[in-house]
Amino acid sequence: MIFPAQEYRDRVARLQTAMGARGVDALLLTNPADLFYTTGFLTRFWESPARPWFVVVPGSGAPIAVIPSIGAELMGRTWLDDIRTWHAPNPVDDGVGLLADTLAQTLPARGAIGVPMGLETHLRMPMADFERLRARLAPRRIVDATDIVQRVREVKSGPEIDRIRAICAIAGRAFARVPGFAAVGRPLADVFRDFQIALLNEGADWVSYVAGGAGPDGYGDVISPAGAQPLQPGDVLMLDTGAVKDGYFCDFDRNFAIGPASDSARRAHAALWQATEDTLAALRPGLRACDVHALLWQGLEKQGATPASGRLGHGLGVTLTEWPSFTPLDQTPLRAGMVLTLEPGCMLGPGRMMVQEENIVLHEHGAELLSPRVPAELPEVLA
């Protein structure tokens, strides 16, 4: 386990307080992040879609794990005592009976089971099994628990912030190595590979996400895998990573000019830097997510840059991205303890953008950087 049991007890107590306030008798959790958050169960085995995994959080007391037997040994090393298993995958009953029995014992015959069903969630179990479960448990109701889980998970504890700080430092050291392997003529795929190796060498446990791009004065998108095209003089190279240490993510990018930077690339980089700088100074609990979008957007316009559409940052923690989203529509209030990314982007021309990203934790008095600050001037990688 990454944290002492008390850390998980505190998390579950916060969930239970929110459940009580909303009349929810038990939570049913199915996704890797929620299971890791409540139990400490950490594995890359989620990469296999074959088996569902369940954790039931009752109204009081410790959660109950209802999981495939292949995970019993690893779950047995967490703080949970009540671990119920079946042999999965089972085409006749893949855990539904065991889960229904567990829930039926846990909550009253007219109780409410909370399941996260809203924005930025999905249920990691077969839909047909969910419908079977709902029928088995009637007249108990299944209700949306998105708000319960998100309001608790979004405020990070000190030990969580320390873990995110650690992986941000690892990624910062890996980014510092980029000029050693990004050179004119090197295929982007090789640069991506070397960057992943640098992240591992600097201490990442694994690298769940790398994306980026390279093109004259910018790139067309920010989610592409690498192609075979070699870096060219005049390219702006962007690398973005969600590397993982102890189950916690960083999520930030860096830009590099390949050869001397053009004036427009330099100006775009400076505009993004200044918009971030101004927003960092203004961030306070009580602002809403949409206010941060406005700060960044207006900051870019003030610098004469054309803001890119899309969200301009988001939450961060046990997944690469978490709510809230810095969009014009997200009204989520910022709270002390939130770990967030600021991710302004601007357009340099049709299909040419530049994005800069930082990771921060919000305190009562304002933002603390977790990523090493982007340099004020666009770094140049010279041959």
Place this chain on the structure above:
Amino acid sequence: MIFPAQEYRDRVARLQTAMGARGVDALLLTNPADLFYTTGFLTRFWESPARPWFVVVPGSGAPIAVIPSIGAELMGRTWLDDIRTWHAPNPVDDGVGLLADTLAQTLPARGAIGVPMGLETHLRMPMADFERLRARLAPRRIVDATDIVQRVREVKSGPEIDRIRAICAIAGRAFARVPGFAAVGRPLADVFRDFQIALLNEGADWVSYVAGGAGPDGYGDVISPAGAQPLQPGDVLMLDTGAVKDGYFCDFDRNFAIGPASDSARRAHAALWQATEDTLAALRPGLRACDVHALLWQGLEKQGATPASGRLGHGLGVTLTEWPSFTPLDQTPLRAGMVLTLEPGCMLGPGRMMVQEENIVLHEHGAELLSPRVPAELPEVLA
């Protein structure tokens, strides 16, 4: 795109034939594997749970992508022409309206929309949005399409098999490097890190899965991340990987004795090897998944080994694991073109197991190995 457009047209035509036979007017696909399979859309951005992505396969013609605008550029490089986007995440309507309109245009007012809902599936969109979609589309029905998708995807084309062969060869070369970095006193976490670096150096695009264990004469489970404990003389070290090249996975493991192997470890390794050897010789299309389980189980018993519970192999391709599952209950018939893992495990004592895994493709005449065959004797890593 990894393959020419014709490869995707062929896949979609096979899906449409199966849809026609079952009275399904359109398929709604939501997960990374199904989108990659039908369109060629490949990104690690799925690591962000923030946004849903949709592909609609109509009864005839090319699929329609209904996706967040952040993916428009990358989807535009696939063979699809009809790409509809919205700005996500949107707390008011996160693509449901656009998707409902698209489906309503695509199928008749009393048509059937197929969604994979069965074993080894899940729906990657918010449950509340799925319920909204269902209400919006009534009286159109949503029906289970698990069988349609699985029967098509499970038979790999020649170009797909070539990709899996390539990543198997990469992982084979990385496993050959293990004696260079697995040594007495090295923490398991460092061994995992070096193994990932070896996979990247040998040509993997990224490493989605590494698990393993080490202990005297075996390990307690096969899904754990690495701990800080150093390797000890007498340990059996197992490393298992799902590395990725061009979106295709390998999934196999290897065992190494740290110092001279004990008799019981050597015997277990030999029993697993022989059970695999006998099963490789017996594999033919027409056997069912449960028959393969029986072959491996009985092969282990014949060698005097105690088989481990759980599935003893599975499908493989665009995810780390695919159906069918080699369990006593899975009746799926084997067909030529399936790519499969054989994964027999045996117990050496309480909480001590050994697992050996190979990757194969099934032809009409029998199995072809894709992974380099496990050596008949347990390899020893000597100081």
